[in-house]
Amino acid sequence: MAGERRESSADADLVAGILDGDQRSLARTITRIENRSPGYRDLVSALHEHTGHADVIGVTGAPGAGKSTLVDKLAAAYRDRGDTVGVVAVDPSSPYTGGSVLGDRIRMASNVGDMEVFFRSMSARGRLGGLSTATADAVKALDAFGKDVVLIETVGAGQNEVDVVRAADTVAVLVQPGSGDDVQTLKAGILEIGDVFVVNKADMDGAERTLAELEEMVHLRDRPTRGLDTAHHGAGAVGHADVDGNGDDADGNVAHGDEGNVAHGGDGGDDADTAEWTPPVLRTVGTTGEGVDELIAVFDAHAAHLRDSGELAQAERRRYAEEIRTLVRSDIGALAAAEIERRGGIEALADRVRRRETDPYTVADEVVAPIAACVDAAEE
Amino acid sequence: MSAEQEGRTIRCLVAKVGLDGHDRGAHVIARAFRDAGFEVVYSGLHRAPDEIVQAAVQEDVDVLGISILSGAHNTLVPKVIEGLKEYGAFEDTLILVGGIVPDDDTAALKELGVAEVFGPGTPMSETIEFVRANVPDRA
Numbered sequence: 424m425a426g427e428r429r430e431s432s433a434d435a436d437l438v439a440g441i442l443d444g445d446q447r448s449l450a451r452t453i454t455r456i457e458n459r460s461p462g463y464r465d466l467v468s469a470l471h472e473h474t475g476h477a478d479v480i481g482v483t484g485a486p487g488a489g490k491s492t493l494v495d496k497l498a499a500a501y502r503d504r505g506d507t508v509g510v511v512a513v514d515p516s517s518p519y520t521g522g523s524v525l526g527d528r529i530r531m532a533s534n535v536g537d538m539e540v541f542f543r544s545m546s547a548r549g550r551l552g553g554l555s556t557a558t559a560d561a562v563k564a565l566d567a568f569g570k571d572v573v574l575i576e577t578v579g580a581g582q583n584e585v586d587v588v589r590a591a592d593t594v595a596v597l598v599q600p601g602s603g604d605d606v607q608t609l610k611a612g613i614l615e616i617g618d619v620f621v622v623n624k625a626d627m628d629g630a631e632r633t634l635a636e637l638e639e640m641v642h643l644r645d646r647p648t649r650g651l652d653t654a655h656h657g658a659g660a661v662g663h664a665d666v667d668g669n670g671d672d673a674d675g676n677v678a679h680g681d682e683g684n685v686a687h688g689g690d691g692g693d694d695a696d697t698a699e700w701t702p703p704v705l706r707t708v709g710t711t712g713e714g715v716d717e718l719i720a721v722f723d724a725h726a727a728h729l730r731d732s733g734e735l736a737q738a739e740r741r742r743y744a745e746e747i748r749t750l751v752r753s754d755i756g757a758l759a760a761a762e763i764e765r766r767g768g769i770e771a772l773a774d775r776v777r778r779r780e781t782d783p784y785t786v787a788d789e790v791v792a793p794i795a796a797c798v799d800a801a802e803e
Numbered sequence: 804m805s806a807e808q809e810g811r812t813i814r815c816l817v818a819k820v821g822l823d824g825h826d827r828g829a830h831v832i833a834r835a836f837r838d839a840g841f842e843v844v845y846s847g848l849h850r851a852p853d854e855i856v857q858a859a860v861q862e863d864v865d866v867l868g869i870s871i872l873s874g875a876h877n878t879l880v881p882k883v884i885e886g887l888k889e890y891g892a893f894e895d896t897l898i899l900v901g902g903i904v905p906d907d908d909t910a911a912l913k914e915l916g917v918a919e920v921f922g923p924g925t926p927m928s929e930t931i932e933f934v935r936a937n938v939p940d941r942a
Contacts, residue, residue, distance in 0.1 A: 450860055450861050450863035522843070523837060524834070524837050528846065528862075542861055
């Protein structure tokens with residue numbers, strides 16, 4: 424609970440340890456974040472000012488698409504060029520026992536013994552969404568620790584993976600060859616969140632077809648989020664595309680999103696606002712590492728695009744707004760839960776409703792009344 | 804579900820160390836721990852002591868279960884324990900060994916800091932109870 428704040432010296436030591444590069448402090452901090460241990464909020468608060476330096480990349484896709492293997496190769500490639508890497512890999516937990524087997528670590532064969540790669544397995548612990556609040560906080564801890572790149576590997580696909588957008592700057596969506604029908608179903612959810620699409624296991628039959636299908640979909644898609652973000656530029660953006668788009672612009676956008684877009688973003692003026700990122704479609708073979716360098720080049724280009732276009736600031740604003748809302752909602756929910764307990768517990772209240780002694784609206788009003796009274800009092 | 808919901812979950816690393824390739828036991832244990840509500844990180848086969856140490860430290864596990872059927876426990880286990888000490892992770896990690904270990908060696912391993920050695924035929928419930936009763940109490 425928020426009221427339980429205590430400035431313990433153990434927490435101060437953990438923060439100091441993290442800033443000092445101590446592995447154990449980082450590991451212990453993530454555990455406290457996962458457990459929501461008393462005082463963890465102060466820990467994360469203290470870390471916040473030290474964050475914002477890492478490139479945060481989310482990797483998502485269907486189970487068995489090769490996420491773990493590709494993340495391993497990505498981490499190794501980043502290490503080769505001298506970057507330090509943090510990995511958070513989320514696996515599902517049992518809805519029955521809460522237990523889980525976290526197996527992503529097995530695939531980290533290229534980085535064993537390299538302590539500059541900090542790999543942490545997390546259980547979704549039954550929280551809604553493939554990425555929990557705890558994951559976002561763990562990413563902060565890795566960022567504050569000084570990792571240059573943080574890779575987030577989600578649980579196998581579903582609707583939940585849209586969560587990745589909230590924690591990552593760049594999202595890679597992995598697709599397996601031959602999942603033609605699946606690609607259709609991806610349209611609605613995952614295709615909307617990818618900044619880059621990767622046909623992994625590209626040495627398998629059907630890779631070319633999947634590649635072509637994805638390319639087609641990417642270029643046809645109606646960018647639903649774009650419309651929301653920049654509604655006030657909406658008309659302008661279309662105008663630009665029509666006017667400038669005849670010549671070089673069209674090539675730049677259609678061919679391979681990286682080069683074209685970044686150069687475009689640099690043109691300055693209002694063009695920078697309207698420079699669109701067209702998600703490139705790449706091919707990789709996770710087991711051999713083929714295509715991994717190209718993928719990293721695209722990640723870099725996307726990071727540059729976010730900075731140059733001003734989208735990064737927007738995305739961060741959105742992310743923190745959502746985070747504040749979530750925390751406030753959860754704190755107020757806890758206050759309400761405590762009030763319900765004081766009134767005899769939810770089951771007793773439900774029974775009274777069942778016996779027609781009262782109704783749900785009245786009960787809700789009664790529970791919220793003392794909280795509302797405090798808010799009113801504070802306003803005066 | 805409240806983002807604020809507090810809850811401790813027991814985290815375990817089930818580790819196969821050294822050259823033996825028999826992982827049926829490790830799989831059974833991993834599965835049983837999962838069903839007991841624990842979070843289980845499985846190392847995979849043929850891990851070097853260093854890798855086990857790296858995993859135990861980074862994953863911040865409460866319990867390290869080392870499965871060895873090759874007879875090399877007297878060589879491998881001390882290396883793992885040394886590594887844990889180096890990272891300050893020895894004191895509050897419950898170390899278990901599973902496999903075929905002669906009685907004399909069991910005493911020596913316990914001397915080193917292994918909490919318990921479980922031989923073939925140990926009922927799963929016994930191991931799980933042992934973990935619940937002995938998991939280090941952390942702040």
